[in-house]
Amino acid sequence: MSAVLEAVRVSVQAGRKTILDGASVGVSHGETLALVGPNGAGKSTLLKVLSGELRPATGHVALHGKPVASYAPQALAQRRAVLSQSVTVAFPFTVGEIVAMGAGDRGGRTRDAMVETALADVDLADCGGRIITTLSGGEQQRAHFARVLVQLSCGEDLHGPGVLLLDEPTSNLDLRHQLALIAAAQRRAARGTAVIAVLHDLNLAVLLGKRIVVLEQGHIVGDGTPREIVTDDMLAKVFKVPGAVGRVPADVPFVLPHGIATAAP
Amino acid sequence: MAELAHPAAARSSRNWRPGAPGATATITVLCIALLLSAVASATVGAAGIPLERLMAAAFGTGADTPLLARDQLVLWSVRLPRILLAAIVGALLGAAGTLMQGLFRNPLADPGLVGVSAGGALAAAAAIVFGDRLLHATGWRPPFELLPVAAFVGSLIATVILYRIATREGRTSVATFLLAGLALGALAMAGVGLLVFMADDRQLRDITFWTLGSLTGATWPKVASLAPIVLALVVAMPFMARSLDLLVLGEAEAFHMGIAVERLKRYAIVAVAAATGAAVSISGVIGFVGIIVPHLLRLVIGPGHRLLLPSSMLFGAILLMIADTFARTVAAPAELPIGILTALIGAPFFLSLLLRQRGVFGL
Numbered sequence: 044m045s046a047v048l049e050a051v052r053v054s055v056q057a058g059r060k061t062i063l064d065g066a067s068v069g070v071s072h073g074e075t076l077a078l079v080g081p082n083g084a085g086k087s088t089l090l091k092v093l094s095g096e097l098r099p100a101t102g103h104v105a106l107h108g109k110p111v112a113s114y115a116p117q118a119l120a121q122r123r124a125v126l127s128q129s130v131t132v133a134f135p136f137t138v139g140e141i142v143a144m145g146a147g148d149r150g151g152r153t154r155d156a157m158v159e160t161a162l163a164d165v166d167l168a169d170c171g172g173r174i175i176t177t178l179s180g181g182e183q184q185r186a187h188f189a190r191v192l193v194q195l196s197c198g199e200d201l202h203g204p205g206v207l208l209l210d211e212p213t214s215n216l217d218l219r220h221q222l223a224l225i226a227a228a229q230r231r232a233a234r235g236t237a238v239i240a241v242l243h244d245l246n247l248a249v250l251l252g253k254r255i256v257v258l259e260q261g262h263i264v265g266d267g268t269p270r271e272i273v274t275d276d277m278l279a280k281v282f283k284v285p286g287a288v289g290r291v292p293a294d295v296p297f298v299l300p301h302g303i304a305t306a307a308p
Numbered sequence: 309m310a311e312l313a314h315p316a317a318a319r320s321s322r323n324w325r326p327g328a329p330g331a332t333a334t335i336t337v338l339c340i341a342l343l344l345s346a347v348a349s350a351t352v353g354a355a356g357i358p359l360e361r362l363m364a365a366a367f368g369t370g371a372d373t374p375l376l377a378r379d380q381l382v383l384w385s386v387r388l389p390r391i392l393l394a395a396i397v398g399a400l401l402g403a404a405g406t407l408m409q410g411l412f413r414n415p416l417a418d419p420g421l422v423g424v425s426a427g428g429a430l431a432a433a434a435a436i437v438f439g440d441r442l443l444h445a446t447g448w449r450p451p452f453e454l455l456p457v458a459a460f461v462g463s464l465i466a467t468v469i470l471y472r473i474a475t476r477e478g479r480t481s482v483a484t485f486l487l488a489g490l491a492l493g494a495l496a497m498a499g500v501g502l503l504v505f506m507a508d509d510r511q512l513r514d515i516t517f518w519t520l521g522s523l524t525g526a527t528w529p530k531v532a533s534l535a536p537i538v539l540a541l542v543v544a545m546p547f548m549a550r551s552l553d554l555l556v557l558g559e560a561e562a563f564h565m566g567i568a569v570e571r572l573k574r575y576a577i578v579a580v581a582a583a584t585g586a587a588v589s590i591s592g593v594i595g596f597v598g599i600i601v602p603h604l605l606r607l608v609i610g611p612g613h614r615l616l617l618p619s620s621m622l623f624g625a626i627l628l629m630i631a632d633t634f635a636r637t638v639a640a641p642a643e644l645p646i647g648i649l650t651a652l653i654g655a656p657f658f659l660s661l662l663l664r665q666r667g668v669f670g671l
Contacts, residue, residue, distance in 0.1 A: 096560055120566030127564070133413035133556050134611035139324025144554055147566060155322040172326040194565060 046105075047072050047237045048123065048206045053092050053102035054261075055085070062088045064261035065102065070237040072204050075229060077252035078241045081282055084258040086241040087128065090210050093239065094125045106206070120147065121198035123206035126191045128214065130183075132175050138162070138186045139171030145193030157196055161189035164227055166220065181215040188212060188224060195236065204235030211241050225251045245298045249273055257281055269296055325610045334609050338622035342395070345626050349391050349633040354640050355382045390526040394632040395625035396534045397523065397591045402624020403541050404583035405598020406617055408467075410552035411576040412474065412485055415603060416661065419584040420595030422489025424466045426496035428581075428588035431462025433503040433515045440511065453533065460585030466492055467577050467584075522645050523591050523632050530590055537586040541579060542618070548575060549614040556611070594647045596654020597624055603661060 046069030055063040063085045070076045078086050091097040092104055095111040104111040106122060114122070124145075132141065142161055146154040162168050165185035170178065175186055191207070198205045207228065213221040225247055228238045242248045248255050249269040257265030257272060259281050265272045273296040275286045287300045323330060329337070351357055357365055357379050365379035401419070408417040408424070419425045435458035470492060474485035504515055551572045554562040563569050587594065601624045602616060609615050628646070631653075635646040 091560075094564060096563060116563055116568045117566035120564065125561075125564040127558075127560060130557050130561055134415065135606065136553075136556065136611055137324045139322075140610070140612060141557075143324060144550075144557070144565065158322075158324075171324050 045108075046070060047204075048093060048104070048106050048111075048239075050089065050093055050099075050104045051102050053089070053099035053104065055088050055092060055097065056100050061261050063092065063099065066258065066261065066263050067102075068093075068239075068256055068263060068266070070206070070239050072235045072237050073232050074254065075232045075238045075252050076240070076254045076256060077248035078239060078256050078258065079243070079245060079248050080258035083260075085261045086258050087210055089258065090125075090208055090239065090241055094123065094208050095119050096125075117147075120194065121201055121205075123208060124191045124195040124198065125208045126188055126210060126212050128210045130187050132183075135174045135176060137171065138167060138173050138175050138178065141175050141186055142171070142189045142193055145190040145195075146197050147194070149197055154193075157193050158189075161192045161196075162186075164192060165189045166223065179215075181217060181220065184212070184215045185220060185224075188227075192227070192231075195231065199236070204237070206237045206239070207231055209238070209240040211243060213242065213244065213247060221247060222250075245273055249296060270294065273298065328608065328610055331615050334615060334619055335622070338619055338626070342622055342626050342629075345629050345633075346391055346395070349394075349629050350383065350387050352633060352637050353382075353387060354636070355386075357383060357387070386526075389528050389531050390523060390632070390636075391629060392531045393526040393534070393590065394523050394629045396531065396538055397587045397594065398597060398624040398626070398628025399538060399621035400534070400541070400583040400587040400624070401594060401597040401628065402601040402620035402622075403545070403617065404580050404587065405624075406602040406613070406620040407548075407552075407576055407583070408580045408598065409602055410555060410613055411471075411573065411580065413556055413558075414485060415606075416486060416599065416658070417489075418596060418598040418658075419463070419467075419580065420593055420598060421493070421658070422470060422486065423492030423494075423496055424463050424470065424489075424580065424584050425588050425593040425595070426493040426500075427466025428459040428463035428585045429593050430496040430499045430503075431458040431465075432589055433500045433507075434458065434462075436511050436514050437503050437507050456533065456586060456589035459589035460582055462496075463585040463588065464578065464581035466496065467581050471573070471577060522643070522647070523635075524643060534586055534590060537582055538621075541583060542621070544575070544579060545617040546614065548572065548579070549612075549617055552576070552613040552617075553611075592647060594628070594650050596650045596658060597628055599661070600654055600657055601627060603657075 049069035051067050052065045053063055053067070054061065054065055066085070066089055068089065078089065080086050088097065092099050095104065095114065098112060106114065106119070111119070139158060139162070142158045143154060146157060158171070159168070162171055165188050167182065167185055167189065170182070170186070175183055178186065195205055195207055209228065212224055216224060221244070228240065228251060232238050240251055242251065252269060255265070255267065255269055255272040256263060257277065264281060265277060273288055275288050278284045278287055278298070284300050287298050288296050289299055290296055347362070351359055351362055355378070361379055364376055365383045404419045405417070408419055409415055432455055435454045439454050470485070470489055473488040474481060500515065504512060507515055551562065551567045554565050554567050555569070555572065559569050562572070601620050605616055605619050605623055609619060631649050632646050635644040635649050638644060
């Protein structure tokens, strides 16, 4: 299957520091890809490059085979939706108003139905009228996820399956809502959406991804199935955490850290 | 403008703000209030025209009695232009405040407070002083109204500088913004002081008028000169409303959701400068209207710009019309400068707002 969104040998510099160094990654329709790596590996930057927000110094990003920079913002917004790490809202918008923003130019009943469905999807069905800043951090994150889902749905109505980019979407969520978010992303993928999520929790990455991509210091150092990627070796080398991968009966790897390594191997 | 959302965008069958009045109700109520305050304002003043004589003065044809003739003269050549000018300046200030707060994602922004009006006043004062000299030296008279254009350019430069200073990597620091605005305002006012030093007597009178802020000397041509800018704002606002809503989430999010952010910012900066410059060129620096108006409105109708922008213009018009009525009657026959009056009401309001927002912004 050909990639719907693809970064080819992209590099990004910030001052003298190289944040991404010739990283290539692509995602196909219906695929779920988890992007993992230690802090400062360049995960969020790679996601920004993929979303078109950041132009790489070298390399290029293609969406449906065309350079991502060649799309007008609105055309881009109809083909990919992005959930950022943290969003602060400066004015007292209600949750429903925020989620409805995802619907773009759409109005009327279809939009309201979309907003209500998305709110129910993130377990905020009764919170549409609340001022968003009165919600907890996790609830706000879910509200923004609902907004992104509405944007994705609107775009997919127009142009078919789109791309969903999530930057640490579970960082503020409790266990149940972490799992619910992963499940929601998988439901989208089942209908053709290409999903890329930056995740810190390797177990969630295993749960979400048919594919896991590992970034370390701006390089892609691993790209494969969870079974190929989540190994004692990778944990020790990339995350500097000694032997912690277990296997549940179905041969799904899971990580149970035993403290951290005192000296890097 | 293709990439800014179309005005039809926001039509919806559901209001996500329980208890808030709808758009039609809000606009209707504000329009009625505007009309009522205009009528009330028309009746009072140095030469009062009681309500029962107002209709005759407004719509009567011939001057049947000396009293009616006087009423007509006062109403048509003094009172009405003054009321309209107050309304227009108030509308411009309300719009400028709302646009600026949306642009900087900061409810404490006001063109009068952060030096944008001062920038306009500096340019206007420079136009007064150097315009004369230019005319004397070269005999060249600019083919347009120099003052409003100068005020617009001054406001534009101040807004751009402020934006450059306060915004880094798409984030605007509230503290930097306020402090930079303060410094800009002080710098511009120092410039005005310098010009005062250089000015002759007539120029001095003209400049003093700007620094205090006043609506005296309202004439029909002044009203007419502002009308196109108000009209342009009214036309442009619906195209910016949804984009400004999305900008509230941050520049990156607005881009992710399809907004051409740089273009929106350029339009918003020009709109802020045009509204502020136009108001300054007519009435001098009148502060705090741009803070009070959008804040009070947001409490009732919410922060959505589609309704907030036109409401701010209407509410700003009402507020300044009432304030101006006070300014010209409280100490009659003398007049309070209206800038002093709005500062008396606005500054405590701003302080209370600052205290309440302190936690939010980490100030």
